[in-house]
Amino acid sequence: VEIEIELTTELILEQALPPKLAGNVGAWVEFMGIVREEESQQAIVALEYEAYSPMAEREMRRILEGLGAARPCLYARVIHRTGVVPVGEAAIWMGVAAVHRGEAFALLAEFMNRLKKDVPIWKRRALTPAEWEGARSS
Amino acid sequence: MRILFFAHLKDVTGQREIEWHGSPVDTDGFWRNLLEIHPGLAPFRPSVRLARNGEYVRNDVIFTDSDEVALIPPVSGG
Numbered sequence: 001v002e003i004e005i006e007l008t009t010e011l012i013l014e015q016a017l018p019p020k021l022a023g024n025v026g027a028w029v030e031f032m033g034i035v036r037e038e039e040s041q042q043a044i045v046a047l048e049y050e051a052y053s054p055m056a057e058r059e060m061r062r063i064l065e066g067l068g069a070a071r072p073c074l075y076a077r078v079i080h081r082t083g084v085v086p087v088g089e090a091a092i093w094m095g096v097a098a099v100h101r102g103e104a105f106a107l108l109a110e111f112m113n114r115l116k117k118d119v120p121i122w123k124r125r126a127l128t129p130a131e132w133e134g135a136r137s138s
Numbered sequence: 139m140r141i142l143f144f145a146h147l148k149d150v151t152g153q154r155e156i157e158w159h160g161s162p163v164d165t166d167g168f169w170r171n172l173l174e175i176h177p178g179l180a181p182f183r184p185s186v187r188l189a190r191n192g193e194y195v196r197n198d199v200i201f202t203d204s205d206e207v208a209l210i211p212p213v214s215g216g
Contacts, residue, residue, distance in 0.1 A: 033216045049215070052144055052208055055192040056215075080215060092216050112216060120189070120208070121215030122145040 001068035001107075002075045005057045009083040012090045018097075021075050027101035029108050033092040035085050044126040046086045052120035056080070063114045064107075071107040073098040078111075080121060086132070139201060141172065142208040147186070150178045162202045165195070179209070186211050 015030070035047050064076050075097040085091050094111065098104035115121075142155045156175065163171060165188065173180055188195045189208040201207055 050145060051215070052142070052189075052192075052210070055189055055208065058192055116213065116216050118194075118213065119215050120144065120210050120213055122211070123214040124145060 001064060001073045003061050003064050003068075004075075004077040005060045006077075006079045007051055007053050007057060007082050008079060009081065012079050012081060012093045015077070015079070015093060015095055018075065018077075021097050024099055025074060025097045027096075027098045027104045029096045029098075029101065029104040031092075031094045031108055031112065032090040033112075035087050035089055035091055037087045039123075039126040042126060044087065045129050045132040046084050046127040047091065048084045048124040048127060049080075049082045049091060050122045050124040051080070051082045053082075056120050059119045060111075060115065063111060063118065067107050067110050067114070071098075071103045071110070073103050073107050076107065076111070082121070084127065084132070139203050140206045142206065144208065145211050147179065147182060147209050147211055150182065151176045159203050162200050164200055165197065168201050168207065182209075182211060 037043060039047065060078055068076070073096050077095045079093045081089070081091050094108055096104040096108045098107070139158045140155055141158055143151050143153060148154055158171065158175070160171065168188070169183060187210040189210055190199060190201060190205050192206070194210070
């Protein structure tokens with residue numbers, strides 16, 4: 001499986017299927033994890049994510065390589081936001097290409113489970129409206 | 139040795155990282171030394187995983203002065 005990992009503080013824009021994969025790709029599965037307007041039953045406007053960047057990227061790659069042995073896919077790309085992510089925006093985007101949909105769905109689901117267990121990224125804090133204004137102006 | 143703190147552990151220690159120098163230590167020795175500097179970390183030890191140079195460690199690891207050791211509290215990405 002060809003793997004691309006990215007941590008970014010920028011808005012995750014719509015991602016296109018890499019053209020080089022056209023041909024044998026029979027399935028392209030995408031997932032976006034969105035920041036909800038509620039965290040621990042509190043209304044929020046944003047979440048702040050923190051990452052141990054070099055390890056997070058290496059761990060994501062290691063997990064995908066491991067899962068790819070049992071779930072042969074052609075391509076996997078993961079983009080995870082860090083810093084302040086407003087409600088309604090994607091904290092994570094993942095795309096998986098495979099010959100058949102079963103492997104792509106499985107790889108994506110299993111990766112997300114492992115990410116939430118092993119990848120050193122944290123929801124650092126939930127921001128209230130006042131904190132959000134402060135974060136935007138700083 | 140460079141020791142990194144993340145998430146709420148930065149609040150507990152008031153620091154992002156510290157430098158520590160001494161003899162090579164195993165995991166127990168590492169914690170013993172660290173808790174002398176930051177005793178407030180003690181309650182978090184059961185839930186914290188250690189990483190050396192960007193990889194989770196095994197039980198038989200030995201830390202040396204050239205290592206970067208990260209305290210990894212339970213993660214919550216995605």
